[in-house]
Amino acid sequence: MSATATTVTDEPVEDAAEVTYDTVFFTLSNPRRRYVLHHLKRHKDAVAVGELATEVAAWENRTTTELVSNRQRKRAYSALHQTHLPKMNQLGIINYDRERAVVEPSASIDAIDFYLEVVPQNSAPWHEYYLTLGAVSVALFVVTWLQIIPGLSPLLTAGLLAFGVFGTALYHNYTADFWKLGQPETPPSLQYDAVPFARDEDGET
CATH class of the missing domain: 1.10.287 (Helix Hairpins)
Incomplete structure (x- = not known):
């Protein structure tokens, strides 16, 4: 049995990519990717990875951008730069320019127009x-x-x-x-994310 390797590139995806269920579920499976998606859908503009990392670090550590520590910011920056942004770029959700360290929403991001229905304990859908x-x-x-x-x-x-x-x-x-991504000031799933920060697929936090 042979395995096919998938190469993750950092080339911006210009055309609107088809957004499949697999793409949606993969993107939502990690809090950091949800935070990136929320920020881009809310602001609609290009953002520096450093600024985005500060916002993500604040959300995942339940603090403000002014109180984010250097360690928290670097941890978020490393995970976004090395793992999440390249993968989201490959899926066509964002356009990520690694050399300029800038990320912007792609033409496909509006296709993910849904809300996360989180059902609290003792409540019903x-x-x-x-x-x-x-x-x-x-x-x-x-x-x-x-x-x-x-x-x-x-x-x-x-x-x-x-x-x-x-x-x-x-x-x-x-x-x-x-509960819709990009609507409230903070990500809709923030209070229900179980851990202060997400453990990425490669084992890095």
Whole structure:
């Protein structure tokens, strides 16, 4: 059985690359790549790797850019420069100029337009809320149709159902923006990342 080696290059990818599920899952599998993606989607401009490393170091160490230590900054810079940015460049998510130490969003970055639905403990995902809302709506319709509750008119039932659906959808839309990469000031998954900094695939931190 033969193995095929994959070479990671630092040449900028000019054309929009196809963003596959594998590309998305790989990019999101590491907190540092998520932070890079969040920063670029939020600011839309080219950024120096040193500045990006400072931002990433601040996020992963739960501090501010002013309080990031040299050791934390160098650790983030090394991981980005040697591992994450070349891989993201190869996938077509970013354009990384290694010689100039500058990274910018590629034409494909907007294709990754999604939000991370993080379900806290003792909470439920949105599809379960909508399933519950649907069950309540059906039950209310049956109660009204059979006139089990006197005085519950079809108009009142329709109004309750309309406000219930609209209110739930409105709140869902509000929370969706909060969990979308590039929308809030800090990455949406920041409070749920289990470790202060990520261990990269090559064993470096």
